[in-house]
Amino acid sequence: MSLVGPLLLATFLFCVGVYGLIARRNAVLVLISVELMLVSVNINLLAFNNLLFPADAAVSGHMFALFIIAVAAAEAGVGLAIIFNVFRNRASINVDDVDLMRW
């Protein structure tokens, strides 16, 4: 199976994620962009696992993907909690407004 398809998909998703991370003002969308980047990495992991161990039942790539999904879920939870609190305090989830940690 050719790697080109999955890798192109992953690259596309990653680029979309990076763009969303940098360009979006909505905190929720920024969070989703992060998720998109994680997903693209998961695709990469699965694709390379298939390349390296095509006939085997080796699943180390899958295991990593599962870990990342778990971590991503936790991260999304923490991130959403932060966004709730920011919204409660400021009535806005615009990331440009959250710039207290500056000079």
Added chain:
Amino acid sequence: MDGLLGYAWVVTLLPLLSAAAIAAFGKHLPGKGSELGVIALLISFVLALGIAWQTFTAGIAEPFERSFEWSPLGGGFVLELGMLVDGLTAMMFVLVTLVSLMVHIYSREYMRGEPRFTYFFSMLSLFTFSMLLLVVANNTLLAIIGWELVGLCSYLLIGFYWEGKSNQDAANKAFLTTKVGDVGLIVGVIVLSAGMMGLGTSTPFNFLETNAAAAAGELSTGTIVLAMLLIFVGCVAKSGQMPLHVWLPDAMAGPTPVSALIHAATMVTAGIFLLARLFPVLAQSAVVMAVIAIVGVITLFFGGLLALVQDDLKKILAYSTVSQLGYMIAAIGVGGYTASIFHLFTHGFFKALLFLGAGSLIHAVHSNNISDMGGMARAMPHTFWTFIVGTLALAGFPLTAGFFSKDEILLAGDGWAGQGMFTGNLVYWVGLAAAFVTTFYMARACFLIFAGENRSHHPPHESGKQMVAPLMVLAVLSIASGYLLSPFSSEEYNFETWTATPLIAEATFPFLEEGGEATGGGVVAGGVELAAAEEGSYSMLHGVPSWHPDLLAIVLVLFALAVFLAWRFYGRGLPERDPTLNMGVASKVLVNKYGFDAFGYRFIVVPVRDPLAKWTTWSSNVVLDGIVAGVGRATKDAAMTTYRVFDERVIDGGVNGAAFSASWWSDRLKRIQSGDVQRYAGALVAGTIVLVLAIAAVR
């Protein structure tokens, strides 16, 4: 057997150590440094006593010498640094350390509250060190170093109260007058050592070698006469002989304890000591001996006369010192080696006693003048009886130390006369006459001070313990020290065997050997009949004196007469017309001090000083001021340039620039920290891309 003699250098160096220590941190000690001086002198004195005991019990013994090469002089000659310890050294050690110790203790109270108290004690110790260095030196050059240090210290101490112009003048006078003699001394030493160099020794300055060579007749008469006369000029100045005695009475400007030290143990005895040290050399020449005797006789008589008209108690004592030093010099000149240094020894004690007693009186009445005293016997009993003891010793009252030592001098003159030398008669008869004068002026002083009514404006009071105790110690010694050489003393161990060396015991006066009458037949010293005595020539030692009823009678009659006269004039207080001041021309001459001072001022001071003053003013105003001002201006300019260029530009620029650039850069850099998370993320991505590209490029 060296024993303690090898440690003689400790005696000398301890006072130097204490002088340095007092100067360094004396001010911070509870006694302001005086205790350091007292302790050092005490140790020195105890050690000196040990050395004295060892040399005393050794009888007539070879001197102990230890030296090492200091520096080569070229031509195969060597300059030594060493010590010579014999009876003479030991005797001076005891005298100097004891009197200095007494003066130190006394000054603790006398000088209390003075400004420069610590400086005073430092100088006292340095003074003592200088004299001890002179005494212990084994060669003439080292002795000259000590000699000059003594002169320097006396200058500093005489001018101790330098706020007064007259005190400065007195210090200058003392320094310059003795400096005249120092020139003679140095030239004489050069002549003497040149003579020694001709004999092929490598150490031409050595005392012992010089003495031995002279006694063996190896030095030419011309060398000896020239050298010793020049050295004698140094002694004349240092020991206050006429006509260079003028500095000595003026030296009374110093604090009284200093006067005691200068006139008893140090400074003035230096000249006598040097003559005694070189006695075997000067004994070779009849001319030198005669000159010394005549100068001594003139001084002992005319110096004593000057004391008659003085009102200042310290000046009376100063002239009496001049006179007593005349006795010592005269004794040297009539072959009385032992007599001279014996009188030096006893005089050291009673003159120190008299000066310290005078200090006690002056302390009580705040005046130096005996016309301001009177009736002190009741108020100051201890000062009274110790002063009387000192006076009796000075006047040569029988059984005091002064009696034995002065009679020894008169007997030496008598013996010399027996050899057909006219100076012997001179010393004998003038010495007796001066003894009368001495008794009279001391009796005059005593009556005016102690008898009658109190004429001072202060109720007198006895001085404290630290002043009275030294007086008592010295009073005992003013009696006791005489018994070292008296009809009572042992023939084997007495002052003469103590201070004599075999060289002096065996030598004779070469110019007496022809035609001289053999009177030395009975001379016994150290229990051995002297070789010289057996040959029938005149010995340098005279043995233990026997009683001379005729001399004793004369002395007693003169004493009684002088005291009676003094009592007639002064027994009932201060007479309205002081007879010594109303003797017509005689008084005028005496009050003007024979015109020495006026002559010296008009013909020496003025012709030298005035042109010199012009030159020094010019050199001071133009040369020195120019140099000083130039150096000052140059320094200021250099400092200004440094300030402008280095300080303002480099240092200030560096510091300010660092601060400024930090501020400028931080202003720029802080913008990176925008707080905008997305910008950080962008930078992160960009950085990653750059990094990946860089790694790819390197691959």
